[in-house]
Every structure is written in C-alpha cells, then in structure tokens.
Amino acid sequence: MTTNAQLLFNQIPKGEPTPETFKYNTENKIDLEQKLDNGAHIVKIICVSLDPYMRGRMRPAEVKSYSPAFELHKPLTGHGVGVVIRAAADSQYKVGDHVYGMVPYQQFVLIPGQQKVDEESKKFLGPQVGLRVIKNEEGLPWSAYIGAAGMPGKTAFMAWKEIADAKKGEVAFISAGSGPVGQMAIQLAKADGLKVISSAGSDEKVAFLKELGADVAFNCKLQSTSHKTDDAKKIFAEHGPIDVNWVNVGGKSFEEELEFMNMHGRLIGGWISAYNGESYGVRNLFQFVAKRLMMRGFIVGDFEASLAVLQQNINAKYVDDFYATIPKKLAFGDLKFKECKYDGLESAPKAFLEMLAGKQSGGFGKVFIQVAADDSH
Amino acid sequence: MTTNAQLLFNQIPKGEPTPETFKYNTENKIDLEQKLDNGAHIVKIICVSLDPYMRGRMRPAEVKSYSPAFELHKPLTGHGVGVVIRAAADSQYKVGDHVYGMVPYQQFVLIPGQQKVDEESKKFLGPQVGLRVIKNEEGLPWSAYIGAAGMPGKTAFMAWKEIADAKKGEVAFISAGSGPVGQMAIQLAKADGLKVISSAGSDEKVAFLKELGADVAFNCKLQSTSHKTDDAKKIFAEHGPIDVNWVNVGGKSFEEELEFMNMHGRLIGGWISAYNGESYGVRNLFQFVAKRLMMRGFIVGDFEASLAVLQQNINAKYVDDFYATIPKKLAFGDLKFKECKYDGLESAPKAFLEMLAGKQSGGFGKVFIQVAADDSH
Numbered sequence: 001m002t003t004n005a006q007l008l009f010n011q012i013p014k015g016e017p018t019p020e021t022f023k024y025n026t027e028n029k030i031d032l033e034q035k036l037d038n039g040a041h042i043v044k045i046i047c048v049s050l051d052p053y054m055r056g057r058m059r060p061a062e063v064k065s066y067s068p069a070f071e072l073h074k075p076l077t078g079h080g081v082g083v084v085i086r087a088a089a090d091s092q093y094k095v096g097d098h099v100y101g102m103v104p105y106q107q108f109v110l111i112p113g114q115q116k117v118d119e120e121s122k123k124f125l126g127p128q129v130g131l132r133v134i135k136n137e138e139g140l141p142w143s144a145y146i147g148a149a150g151m152p153g154k155t156a157f158m159a160w161k162e163i164a165d166a167k168k169g170e171v172a173f174i175s176a177g178s179g180p181v182g183q184m185a186i187q188l189a190k191a192d193g194l195k196v197i198s199s200a201g202s203d204e205k206v207a208f209l210k211e212l213g214a215d216v217a218f219n220c221k222l223q224s225t226s227h228k229t230d231d232a233k234k235i236f237a238e239h240g241p242i243d244v245n246w247v248n249v250g251g252k253s254f255e256e257e258l259e260f261m262n263m264h265g266r267l268i269g270g271w272i273s274a275y276n277g278e279s280y281g282v283r284n285l286f287q288f289v290a291k292r293l294m295m296r297g298f299i300v301g302d303f304e305a306s307l308a309v310l311q312q313n314i315n316a317k318y319v320d321d322f323y324a325t326i327p328k329k330l331a332f333g334d335l336k337f338k339e340c341k342y343d344g345l346e347s348a349p350k351a352f353l354e355m356l357a358g359k360q361s362g363g364f365g366k367v368f369i370q371v372a373a374d375d376s377h
Numbered sequence: 378m379t380t381n382a383q384l385l386f387n388q389i390p391k392g393e394p395t396p397e398t399f400k401y402n403t404e405n406k407i408d409l410e411q412k413l414d415n416g417a418h419i420v421k422i423i424c425v426s427l428d429p430y431m432r433g434r435m436r437p438a439e440v441k442s443y444s445p446a447f448e449l450h451k452p453l454t455g456h457g458v459g460v461v462i463r464a465a466a467d468s469q470y471k472v473g474d475h476v477y478g479m480v481p482y483q484q485f486v487l488i489p490g491q492q493k494v495d496e497e498s499k500k501f502l503g504p505q506v507g508l509r510v511i512k513n514e515e516g517l518p519w520s521a522y523i524g525a526a527g528m529p530g531k532t533a534f535m536a537w538k539e540i541a542d543a544k545k546g547e548v549a550f551i552s553a554g555s556g557p558v559g560q561m562a563i564q565l566a567k568a569d570g571l572k573v574i575s576s577a578g579s580d581e582k583v584a585f586l587k588e589l590g591a592d593v594a595f596n597c598k599l600q601s602t603s604h605k606t607d608d609a610k611k612i613f614a615e616h617g618p619i620d621v622n623w624v625n626v627g628g629k630s631f632e633e634e635l636e637f638m639n640m641h642g643r644l645i646g647g648w649i650s651a652y653n654g655e656s657y658g659v660r661n662l663f664q665f666v667a668k669r670l671m672m673r674g675f676i677v678g679d680f681e682a683s684l685a686v687l688q689q690n691i692n693a694k695y696v697d698d699f700y701a702t703i704p705k706k707l708a709f710g711d712l713k714f715k716e717c718k719y720d721g722l723e724s725a726p727k728a729f730l731e732m733l734a735g736k737q738s739g740g741f742g743k744v745f746i747q748v749a750a751d752d753s754h
Contacts, residue, residue: 065667066666066667066668250662250663254662269662269665269666269670270666279660280658280660281657281658281659281660282658282659282660282662283656283657283658283659285627285631285646285659286627287674288646288672288673288674289443289646289647289674289675289676290442290443290674291443291674292673292674292675292676292679293646293673293674294671294672294673294674295665295671295672295673296665296669296670296671296672297664297665297666297667297668297669297670297671298666298669299666299669302669
C-alpha cells in the first residue's frame with residue numbers, strides 16, 4: 001500500500017475560510033498494484049487548481065448553488081492535470097497519457113471505467129465523458145493546462161466570444177486584471193482592437209497589466225469590493241465610457257462602473273467578491289434601461305465539452321477553437337501568463353486563503369498546487 | 378387668432394411631481410388661417426399620452442438622461458394622435474390625414490416641412506422623418522394608437538420579440554400587469570404558450586389580469602416598490618421559477634424575483650419605480666452568475682422607425698410587423714386593452730399624478746388625455 005495524501009474539506013467556514021476549513025490527511029492509502037478491469041485506470045496527479053469559485057462550494061450540502069457543495073471530510077475536488085500510471089486493458093487511456101479534468105485533490109486517483117457522477121455534479125459539470133487527454137505538443141508546463149490553457153483561460157476566451165460583442169475601437173474595463181481570467185481577458189480585448197482599462201490591487205500587479213497590453217491600469221483594492229473611489233471615477237471619466245465591462249467585483253464598484261457604462265454596453269458577469277456574500281446594495285440598476293445595457297452571467301462549465309453541453313446543443317465548438325489556438329499562443333509568447341506555484345497539497349490551505357485575500361506569498365497570477373513533479377510517471 | 382391651450386412644464390419637481398409641476402396655459406394663440414409653404418402643415422391634436430417615463434424628463438436640462446429633459450415654461454411633449462387640418466400644397470400630408478408621433482401638448486401644432494429636431498432629441502428619437510399616417514381601417518378609437526397600438530404596445534411587442542426568447546411551457550412574470558405595457562405583455566406571453574404570473578395593485582386590477590389570460594395573478598403594492606413579501610414569495614415558490622421576467626419594479630421586489638429566477642432566465646429591463654430614484658440597494662446580483670441570467674434594458678425609441686434606427690441598421694421591421702398585426706387583433710378582440718381617459722389638457726396634471734401613484738380616478742389602464750373629439754376635423 002502507498003500513501004495517498006489528500007486535502008480534505010474539514011469544516012464549513014462561517015464567513016471567511018480559515019486553516020481549519022481544510023485538513024491535510026496523510027493516512028489515506030492506495031493499492032497501486034491492484035487488479036484493474038472494466039476500463040478502470042489510475043491517475044497520478046501532477047497539479048491541481050485553486051480558484052475563487054471554490055469558496056462557494058464550502059457550504060452545507062443542503063444549501064443549493066450553481067456548483068455542488070464540497071462533501072465534509074472528503075477531498076476537495078477541482079481542475080487538475082495528471083498522468084495515467086496504470087490502465088486496464090480495455091481502458092480508454094494508456095499509461096503515459098496526460099489528462100485534464102475534475103479530480104479529487106489527492107496524490108492518486110482510481111477512476112472506474114464508467115465514471116459515476118452524482119446528480120448535483122451533473123448539473124454543474126454535465127455527465128463527464130472522461131478526462132481530456134492533453135498532448136501538450138507545445139511543451140507548456142502542465143500547470144498551464146489548469147490556468148491560461150485551462151478553466152480560467154477558457155472562461156475568458158468563451159465569455160469574450162459569447163457575450164462581449166467587441167468592436168474595434170471600443171473600451172473594455174477588466175477588473176482583477178492580474179488574475180488568471182483577467183490576464184487572458186485583457187489580451188483578448190487588445191487582440192480585438194479595444195482600448196483596455198484594467199485594475200488590480202498592487203503596484204506590482206499594475207505594472208504587469210501594462211505588460212499585458214492594458215492601455216490604462218490603476219491600483220484599486222479589489223478585496224474591499226470597492227475601488228479607491230476617486231481614482232476609478234477619474235479614470236473612467238477620462239478614458240471611458242465603458243463598452244464591455246468584465247464584472248469581477250460587485251457592490252459599490254459595480255455601482256460606480258454602471259455610471260460610466262456607454263450606451264448599449266455589455267457586462268460579463270463574474271462577481272468574485274460575492275463568494276463571501278454581498279454587503280453593499282446596488283441602487284442604480286435603472287442605468288440598464290437608461291443605457292440599454294445587457295448583462296449576462298457566465299460559467300465556463302456550460303460551455304466545456306460534456307454530454308450535457310452537447311445534448312443542450314450549446315455551441316461546444318469553443319472548446320476545439322480554444323485548444324487549437326490558445327496553448328500555441330502561450331507557448332510562442334503571443335499570449336502572456338503568470339502563475340503562482342505552491343508546492344504540495346499540504347500548502348493548499350495557506351495558498352487558498354492567500355488567494356482569496358489577493359496576497360499570495362509566491363507572487364500573483366494563477367494559483368496552483370504542484371502535487372508531483374511535471375515529468376513524473 | 379384662435380386659442381391654442383397648452384400644458385406647460387412649470388417647475389422642476391423635488392421628489393414627487395405636484396400640481397405646480399404643470400401649468401395649463403390658455404393665453405397661447407395660433408393663426409389657423411396663416412399662409413403655409415415649404416411643406417408646412419397644421420395638426421389639430423385629438424389625444425395625447427401620459428406615460429411614467431415622462432417623470433424622468435421633468436429634470437434640470439443640465440442633467441443628462443436617456444430622454445431629453447422637458448424645457449421649463451414650454452409645452453410638455455410626448456406621443457399623440459392628431460388630424461391634419463391645413464397643409465401647404467407641397468406638404469407630405471393632406472387635410473384629413475390622421476398622424477401619430479411626438480408632439481407638443483397643446484391644441485394645435487404648426488409643423489414646418491423640414492422638421493428641426495435638436496441634438497438631444499435626436500439621440501432619443503432619431504431625426505424624425507415626420508409623423509406617421511395612421512389609416513385606422515380597423516376603426517379603433519384614436520387613443521388606441523397611443524396605447525395598445527402605440528408606444529406602450531410597441532414596447533411590449535418589440536421587447537418581447539427582441540429579448541424574451543420565449544419557449545412554450547416556460548413561466549413569465551409580468552409585474553404592473555394592468556398597465557399599458559403589462560396588458561400587452563401578458564397576452565403576448567400567453568400567445569407564445571407560456572404560463573403567466575402577473576401582479577397589480579388592487580383586487581379590481583387582479584381580476585383584469587385574469588381576464589387577460591394570466592394563469593396566476595396577485596395583488597401587490599407596486600408603488601411601494603415591494604411586493605407584499607409573503608404573497609409574492611409563496612406564489613413564486615409554487616408557480617415559478619421564472620424564465621422571463623418583465624422587470625417593472627426595482628429594489629426589494631427585484632431582489633426577491635432574482636431568488637426565484639430559473640437557470641438561464643431572461644430579464645427585460647423596465648424599472649418604472651426608479652423614475653423617482655432608487656432607495657433600496659440590490660444585494661444578490663451574484664444570482665446573475667449562479668443562474669446565468671441575462672438582463673437587457675429596453676427603450677422602444679431604439680426600435681421605432683426613424684432615420685437613426687435605419688442608419689444603425691437595427692431591425693426596424695418590428696414596426697411594420699406591429700402595425701400589420703396588432704391593431705387588427707385589438708379591433709377583433711383577439712387582444713384586449715383597457716384605457717383610462719381624462720378630458721382636456723387641463724386635466725393632465727391630476728391625471729399624471731394619479732397615474733404615478735397607480736390610483737387613477739377614471740379606472741386603471743392606459744392613461745391618455747382626450748384633447749378634442751375623435752371625429753373632429
């Protein structure tokens with residue numbers, strides 16, 4: 001038997017999560033030599049993602065929301081990349097295949113050939129048709145496939161295609177611009193010929209926004225759900241109005257932004273700041289009428305290639321577009337990305353709390369956990 | 378010289394309008410025998426519309442909004458129907474033509490052949506290409522053409538086509554259901570095979586909602602910008618969730634409705650209650666993400682047939698569709714409508730204030746002023 005360390009959901013947080021929300025469990029074991037049949041395989045996890053939306057899953061199971069609650073005393077689940085280290089003769093994977101998808105946060109995962117997904121998960125993920133094999137001919141670090149070439153990158157790419165209706169010369173505002181979604185969104189907006197205003201929570205991050213191509217970048221305090229009011233208003237007045245607004249921050253900031261939206265503006269709904277609840281009430285929604293604004297909430301899971309997506313006849317072509325173009329551009333440097341690595345599942349509680357606070361000790365960018373070395377087999 | 382009585386904008390209201398907001402001026406005169414040339418014509422006004430959006434125009438000229446401010450000490454302007462009583466030889470109209478469009482609220486209007494529209498008005502209305510000739514082969518009262526077959530009817534018709542994306546079997550919620558937009562919206566939703574929940578502010582209105590076809594109708598207090606909470610929540614829980622929400626009321630009601638929206642729901646933005654300012658802050662906009670909701674503000678002026686609309690290549694075909702189908706259905710009783718008539722421009726202040734309060738002494742329905750008899754020439 002081999003140790004199969006896990007990151008468990010230990011306690012439902014009241015308000016902000018704390019270190020006690022998690023438990024790093026080293027007592028779990030797995031038999032890596034067990035007999036495999038019926039398409040089963042064992043995946044060794046290389047890296048897993050930490051994302052703000054996971055905060056919303058840290059709730060009592062009876063509270064319904066758009067993503068399933070984490071199960072208490074079970075491993076957290078989320079996006080990860082691993083390598084198949086054993087496979088039954090009839091498995092759809094072969095040893096050495098690198099795979100991407102939703103996985104439990106532990107070192108090894110035994111996946112039965114017919115993966116069973118509970119009803120709640122189906123709503124969120126669609127019945128998984130298995131993990132996606134990633135060839136990585138681009139030679140990117142595997143972590144890129146859970147970041148810029150993974151869920152956050154897809155969020156930016158697909159929401160931009162689906163909602164932005166971007167026209168050359170328009171103005172985009174992208175808050176949380178140094179985060180994994182924001183990074184990509186800034187570059188997509190620039191590629192479409194828009195003027196980009198972006199904000200982030202430190203001067204170092206602001207410098208990075210400019211490196212990504214933002215025309216106007218400013219330092220705000222996203223974690224307080226409010227821009228430094230004077231700065232933001234001045235900047236919007238000078239460089240706005242905003243045609244496409246990537247809404248990452250609700251409350252007072254959102255209210256301010258509505259005042260500076262252009263006629264027929266589009267708002268892509270993200271609301272990172274709402275994961276801990278909304279305390280500020282928005283009082284100027286009449287702007288939607290006055291300026292004929294359009295806002296649409298977006299969750300990338302609706303557009304990932306799953307049976308649910310295909311059955312609903314939602315445009316699943318975004319997925320192929322994405323994998324055909326984005327990893328190459330990342331590898332060639334046509335698209336930049338910045339990651340923030342934490343080593344080992346034991347570092348995940350610290351990493352998650354720092355991420356929510358926007359103060360990663362390892363620097364900003366896409367937060368992930370390196371569970372095993374990239375070249376491990 | 379003939380008396381040409383006017384309804385003037387007398388005073389900018391602080392908060393709610395009052396009788397002093399208006400002035401009925403009988404000292405204005407017009408020379409009905411004057412020489413007309415260059416395409417000019419004189420229109421005798423038959424009826425004019427009073428609409429909640431006009432509240433927003435009662436503001437200082439320097440405050441920008443989606444519709445131009447009324448000019449102090451000048452007549453109010455809005456939708457009206459009149460009859461051409463004199464026309465220059467080269468006028469595009471002939472004597473006896475009935476016409477519909479934006480007019481000053483007075484008994485007679487001299488219209489120069491090349492109508493001059495100020496820049497502000499252009500933004501709202503588009504450069505008017507003249508008033509629309511209404512044949513009225515259906516024999517409807519002329520007031521219908523500023524109500525169910527006019528601006529409010531078009532609002533319902535065009536917003537429904539443009540935004541609702543209605544599918545048979547879905548659930549629509551239409552607040553302010555007894556108003557001119559709501560009346561039409563209920564019937565359009567039923568015609569598309571939806572289950573309709575609707576609300577209004579009195580038991581008499583509720584009975585009318587059922588007459589219009591609403592499957593579920595309840596009494597709320599729209600004017601307080603809040604449903605009777607228990608009633609609305611119970612009804613939404615039993616008969617919802619809501620797929621298409623015609624948002625007429627902001628604030629707390631809107632917040633409640635968001636909780637009962639269905640996944641991928643659509644919200645048509647109207648916000649009548651916001652015309653006097655929004656006092657209640659909405660705290661659950663995260664629902665837009667959780668349920669992938671789409672909301673779009675709508676103003677019918679964007680879709681009325683004007684040069685601006687045509688130039689922007691917006692789908693102006695709605696206008697022809699509307700006039701080809703709706704007046705006939707109204708005449709045949711396939712679509713019901715209810716009006717509330719006030720006689721004479723002198724009654725307009727009272728009518729407007731009663732309309733805003735939702736308490737018309739003449740009964741509920743589309744509020745209009747009969748300025749001259751329907752058959753007057």
